[in-house]
Every structure is written in structure tokens, then in C-alpha cells.
Amino acid sequence: MTEIDTTHVPKPRNASATRDAILVAARKEFTKLGFENASTRRIAEDAGCNVALINRYFESKIGLFEDVMDACIDLGPVLAGTPDEVVLNLVEICLSKGEAALDFDPVLAAIRSGGTEPAKDVVQSQLGEPMVATLAAYIGGDDAHQKAGLILSIVAGFDVGRRIMGVEAMQASQNAALQPHLTAAIRAVLEG
Amino acid sequence: MTEIDTTHVPKPRNASATRDAILVAARKEFTKLGFENASTRRIAEDAGCNVALINRYFESKIGLFEDVMDACIDLGPVLAGTPDEVVLNLVEICLSKGEAALDFDPVLAAIRSGGTEPAKDVVQSQLGEPMVATLAAYIGGDDAHQKAGLILSIVAGFDVGRRIMGVEAMQASQNAALQPHLTAAIRAVLEG
DNA sequence: TGGATAAGTCAGCGAGTGCTTACATTGGTC
DNA sequence: GACCAATGTAAGCACTCGCTGACTTATCCA
Numbered sequence: 001m002t003e004i005d006t007t008h009v010p011k012p013r014n015a016s017a018t019r020d021a022i023l024v025a026a027r028k029e030f031t032k033l034g035f036e037n038a039s040t041r042r043i044a045e046d047a048g049c050n051v052a053l054i055n056r057y058f059e060s061k062i063g064l065f066e067d068v069m070d071a072c073i074d075l076g077p078v079l080a081g082t083p084d085e086v087v088l089n090l091v092e093i094c095l096s097k098g099e100a101a102l103d104f105d106p107v108l109a110a111i112r113s114g115g116t117e118p119a120k121d122v123v124q125s126q127l128g129e130p131m132v133a134t135l136a137a138y139i140g141g142d143d144a145h146q147k148a149g150l151i152l153s154i155v156a157g158f159d160v161g162r163r164i165m166g167v168e169a170m171q172a173s174q175n176a177a178l179q180p181h182l183t184a185a186i187r188a189v190l191e192g
Numbered sequence: 193m194t195e196i197d198t199t200h201v202p203k204p205r206n207a208s209a210t211r212d213a214i215l216v217a218a219r220k221e222f223t224k225l226g227f228e229n230a231s232t233r234r235i236a237e238d239a240g241c242n243v244a245l246i247n248r249y250f251e252s253k254i255g256l257f258e259d260v261m262d263a264c265i266d267l268g269p270v271l272a273g274t275p276d277e278v279v280l281n282l283v284e285i286c287l288s289k290g291e292a293a294l295d296f297d298p299v300l301a302a303i304r305s306g307g308t309e310p311a312k313d314v315v316q317s318q319l320g321e322p323m324v325a326t327l328a329a330y331i332g333g334d335d336a337h338q339k340a341g342l343i344l345s346i347v348a349g350f351d352v353g354r355r356i357m358g359v360e361a362m363q364a365s366q367n368a369a370l371q372p373h374l375t376a377a378i379r380a381v382l383e384g
Numbered sequence: 385t386g387g388a389t390a391a392g393t394c395a396g397c398g399a400g401t402g403c404t405t406a407c408a409t410t411g412g413t414c
Numbered sequence: 415g416a417c418c419a420a421t422g423t424a425a426g427c428a429c430t431c432g433c434t435g436a437c438t439t440a441t442c443c444a
Contacts, residue, residue: 157349
């Protein structure tokens with residue numbers, strides 16, 4: 001017997017909504033696996049759409065990566081306040097990393113994507129240099145760019161230690177013990 | 193007309209030599225691309241042997257990765273000397289990174305490999321935890337493991353800033369400006 | 385000098401990749 | 415109500431991947 005599904009209601013068509021769904025799924029995938037290991041098929045499945053739509057809306061996989069990495073870091077709030085508060089903010093950024101539910105971390109995505117060619121350029125030009133420039137402008141004085149680079153390195157390094165190397169002594173449960181030493185390191189660079 | 197190449201001399205067979213050649217090529221490939229993006233076919237080509245030999249000698253790609261990562265970090269020389277000398281050694285490790293000709297960097301290989309499953313375990317158990325344990329034993333006192341983790345993070349983070357994010361202000365040409373601030377950061381953690 | 389065995393070669397399987405092309409269906413407009 | 419652009423689907427191309435099993439060839443020992 002042949003059945004006809006009369007209950008089927010096609011989901012409404014909405015280009016910008018599916019575009020957004022693709023972006024959300026891509027953020028997760030790129031953070032978890034990096035650019036190269038990310039799969040457009042998996043992103044599409046997670047977004048609940050067809051693979052071809054990724055290419056329609058973002059041209060290519062690297063185009064999608066560019067859109068994901070674009071303007072995803074805003075240092076404004078971090079650099080507002082007294083110098084002591086800025087240090088506190090930077091420490092907080094590190095220590096809050098890896099809290100569950102946080103499935104998009106542009107720095108982590110950058111670390112995991114910066115090895116191979118097409119993504120490397122995006123990471124450098126859209127994430128690394130802008131962050132260093134913003135930080136350096138805030139720091140000012142001699143060696144501002146070097147200091148800014150080192151601060152960024154410490155933040156990124158924290159990600160590496162906690163989430164890539166999986167060091168036990170750096171997990172969130174150890175935040176209390178980590179906090180003073182991390183603060184000391186950042187302060188040493190900023191106030192050097 | 194049919195020619196017979198009477199000049200052909202087959203290269204001598206030497207299992208341990210080709211095994212070593214594979215290891216050397218693998219070190220380069222894993223450092224440059226990380227575990228997932230590394231290609232066994234490329235490694236074999238670089239080693240001048242057939243792909244099948246990788247599986248014969250190392251069981252699998254992850255087996256090769258284990259052998260590459262095994263016992264590749266010796267902190268002994270770094271931790272010998274006065275505390276001041278130890279700081280100097282750690283700074284030197286960072287600043288010498290990315291010098292041409294250095295095509296094997298286990299930390300960089302770890303960073304680029306620690307994202308996905310089979311390699312992640314190897315990175316954690318064969319690189320992260322041993323290094324932290326050794327460093328912590330040297331540091332001693334309160335929070336030794338946390339301090340050790342942060343030191344490792346700073347070293348790894350430097351790699352990220354310089355070679356993955358490609359930050360301009362952190363290239364080797366800026367070593368002189370970087371040195372004092374990097375020293376300050378490491379000292380702040382060690383002497384905290 | 386033969387034969388056993390270690391060492392290396394070769395072709396290919398099954399699966400996964402990014403991307404494209406041709407097609408189906410929807411929703412809004414004249 | 416008919417048309418049509420916008421949206422979504424399905425199938426497949428050309429490629430790379432790790433790995434394997436059957437094969438050839440060199441080496442060494444009895």
C-alpha cells in the first residue's frame with residue numbers, strides 16, 4: 001500500500017536564517033577542529049541544510065572561515081577601566097576559557113587553524129595583527145607592540161595548556177591556584 | 193628498440209636506516225602540519241621509501257606519531273644551573289624558535305596536533321604531563337604544578353604568537369625588544 | 385649454490401574531502 | 415492564476431586519505 005504523507009509541512013524558506021545557522025554551526029566546528037579538519041558536510045548537517053548552500057552563501061570553505069573570523073574579537077570592554085581592572089579582565093578571559101557551553105572561541109579556532117596556507121593568512125590578518133594593534137595602542141610607550149604580542153601569547157598559551165595539552169594542573173578546578181601567578185605574569189609584561 | 197638498463201644499481205636495503213629516514217621525515221611533517229594534516233604518502237616520499245613501509249615499521253600513522261613524540265623533550269639541561277640561569281634558558285628556548293633549519297619542534301607539533309582524538313591523548317600523556325611534572329619537581333613549594341603549567345603555557349604561547357598567528361612584533365628580528373619582557377613574565381611566575 | 389627470509393614495490397579498496405551542476409519546490413508579484 | 419526568481423535538494427566529479435594484500439627482489443646463511 002502506498003501512503004502519502006499529508007502531514008508533511010515544509011519548513012519555511014529563509015535565506016538569512018539558514019545563513020546564520022551555517023555561521024553558528026561553523027563557529028562550533030572551526031573551534032573544535034580547526035579549519036582543515038572541519039567538514040563542510042558536517043557543518044551543513046549541524047545547520048540543518050544542504051552542503052551546496054554553504055558554497056552559495058559563502059563562496060567556499062575559506063570564505064566561510066573568513067566570515068566566522070571577521071570581527072569576532074572586541075577588545076573594547078577588556079581595555080576599559082583602570083590598569084588594574086584591565087589586568088583583571090585579561091586574567092578573567094583566560095580563566096573562563098573552557099567553561100562548558102562556550103563552543104566558540106576565536107583564539108582557539110585560530111590556534112587550530114593557523115598551520116596551513118589559506119587559513120593562516122586569515123588568522124594573521126583578521127585576528128593576530130588587529131588584536132596586537134589594539135592592545136599596543138592601549139599600552140603605549142616603548143616596545144608596545146612586543147608587549148602586546150606577549151600578552152596575546154600568554155592568553156593563547158593558556159588555551160594551549162588547558163585545552164590542547166590538557167594539563168591537569170590548569171583545569172578550571174585549579175583556577176584559584178592559577179589566578180595569582182597568571183596575574184603576576186600579565187602584570188610583569190604590562191608594567192615592564 | 194628495447195633497451196635494458198644495465199647501469200641500474202639498486203639502493204642497498206637497510207631496515208633501520210629507512211626506519212630512521214621515516215622518523216626524520218615524519219618529524220618535519222608533523223611539526224609543519226600537525227598530525228591530522230600530515231600525509232603518510234608525503235612522509236614516505238620525503239623519506240625516499242614506499243608508503244607501505246610506514247605501516248610495516250610503525251603499525252599505523254598514530255603509531256608513527258607516538259614514536260616521534262616519544263622522549264623528544266629533555267628538560268635536564270634547561271633546569272641545570274642557578275635559578276637565574278634557568279630563566280635565561282627558558283627565554284632562550286622561546287627566542288630561538290623559528291630559526292630556519294629548525295624543522296622539528298615538538299611543542300609546535302603538539303599544538304598543531306592536539307585538537308583531534310587519537311593524537312590528543314599522545315600529546316597529553318607523552319608531552320604535556322611529563323613536562324609539567326618535571327618542571328614542577330624543579331620548582332617545588334606551593335602551586336608548583338600550576339606554576340609549571342603556566343611556564344609551559346608561556347613557551348607554547350610564544351610559539352603560537354610567532355609562528356601560528358605570525359605576529360610581526362614577535363619575529364626573530366625583534367628578539368632584543370622581546371627579551372626583557374619575556375624574562376619578566378617567566379620570572380614573575382617562577383618566583384611568585 | 386639454493387633456499388629462506390627480510391626488505392621493498394605496486395595496485396587498489398573504501399571512505400572522506402570540497403565543490404559543482406542539474407533539478408525540484410517554494411513564495412511573492414504582476 | 416501564471417510566471418519567475420529565490421531557496422533548497424540530490425547526485426556525482428575529481429581528488430586525497432590511511433591502509434592492505436599480493437607481489438618482486440635483494441641479502442645472508444647453510
